Amino acid sequence: MSSNPVPHLTTALTGPLHKVERHLVDHQADIESWFRSQWRITPAPFYASVDLRHAGYKLAPVDTNLFPAGFNNLNPAFEALCIQAVQLAVERLPHQVDRILIVPENHTRNLFYLESLATLQEIIAKAGFEVRLGSVMEDMSEPLTVDLESGKSVFLQPLQRSEDKVFVDDFVPELIVLNNDLSSGRPAILESLQQTVTPGLGLGWSNRLKSVHFRHYQEIAAELGKHIGIDPWFIDPMFRNCGEIDFMQRAGSSCLEKNVDALLKEIQQKYDEYDIKCRPYVIVKADSGTYGMGIMTVNSVDDIAELNRKQRTRMSTIKEGQKVSKVIIQEGVYTHETWG
Known part of the structure; x- marks a missing residue:
């Protein structure tokens, strides 16, 4: 039995490692050393939770919560x-x-x-x-x-x-x-x-935006990718963001449609590059806030153009009735992790 108290996902033991997992495992010492140097520059927060998506061909965070529950x-x-x-x-x-x-x-x-x-x-x-x-x-x-x-x-x-x-x-x-x-x-x-x-x-969410967070993460992922010789896309979800938007008044819809279309095409290019046989999709969500509110899955530009009133109402507010005025459009990352 290993004396190392670090937890491991049981899914890691149920089958062969995918290419991205194999690369991360093979470079574990380099990654740990890199993290130690980063923590000296920027100490870790008191606590945090990160939502990870594991698609087999990609392992990436899609949300970070600095005030975690669960x-x-x-x-x-x-x-x-x-x-x-x-x-x-x-x-x-x-x-x-x-x-x-x-x-x-x-x-x-x-x-x-x-x-x-x-x-x-x-x-x-x-x-x-x-x-x-x-x-x-x-x-x-x-x-x-x-x-x-x-x-x-x-x-x-x-x-x-x-x-x-x-x-x-x-x-x-x-x-x-x-x-x-x-x-x-x-x-x-x-x-x-x-x-x-x-x-x-x-x-707090009254000051912070997800798009700013992921812009910083994008820079860090690029640095780590260069350090261990991996395309940072494998650990970083692509994203775009729109400025002022009002789902009820349909204000900003053209900006949203344009960015959804562009991001879907960028994802498809990556899928073609790595011969990934999946359909690209994106997640549109409020640029601030938590609790799974103000979020929807989009497979095509038509999904935005055809939003009905109920869907627009659901996207228009988040926790405590706060109005959604900015959104982030994020690459959808499939997950193969299951519970139970």
Whole structure:
């Protein structure tokens, strides 16, 4: 049995490795060395989740979330790794931390999210820290306990502020961990604090665009591709983006159709280059925001031109009713990973 505690996908053991996997495995030492050098320049965030698509001929991220959920879906066998990761992330901070406060999403009715929140709190507690949950919901004036199907519960308390520090009851944290993606903006109560806030407020969806993120990723993928001798397309989804768009008024439709058509043709060129027998498709989604809202699959320009009112309504808003005014058009990457 290997003593290496790094998790491996069970799918890696069910058949022969595809060409891209084989190349990555063969260059593992070079890749690890490259990552170490990159982390020295830009330290990793406190936490993040990445949506990967594995098409066999291509392995690429299609989304990155800096305020992740789904902690309850982590394999319990890797709990020790999660605890160690929290400890290492906190130890990197330039000051001592004993008390951590999590600022969650305003989802008191979303039990799936609360299961994730309960697991995150449990992992941080097992890492040796006191941890509480402080809500920024404007209408919360009293603590709230929510019992969950798993047998766990979450105890939410209204966040309070005195001068440049936030707290719940007499619990004053040294570290605030944001698990709220700030889709509706930056809460004033969290501005200009003496305490460390991670991830920073500027990384919320009210400030960040997916197209900017993937532009940076494109540069990094090109650098890694050159380092290990691989076409970066194998690890990088192509994309385009449109400026102002209004699905209900059909404003910006011509820009969207033009970019969908161009990207489909670019994907087809890559498929022809590598003899890939698949039909190209793209994903059109809001340039900011999460929770699978404001997203659709497009196989041809006709799919855009023929959007009915129900489809346009579904694309027009995202989480918390925020209007979609910008979209990213991203190469669709097939997946051969299955669950169960």
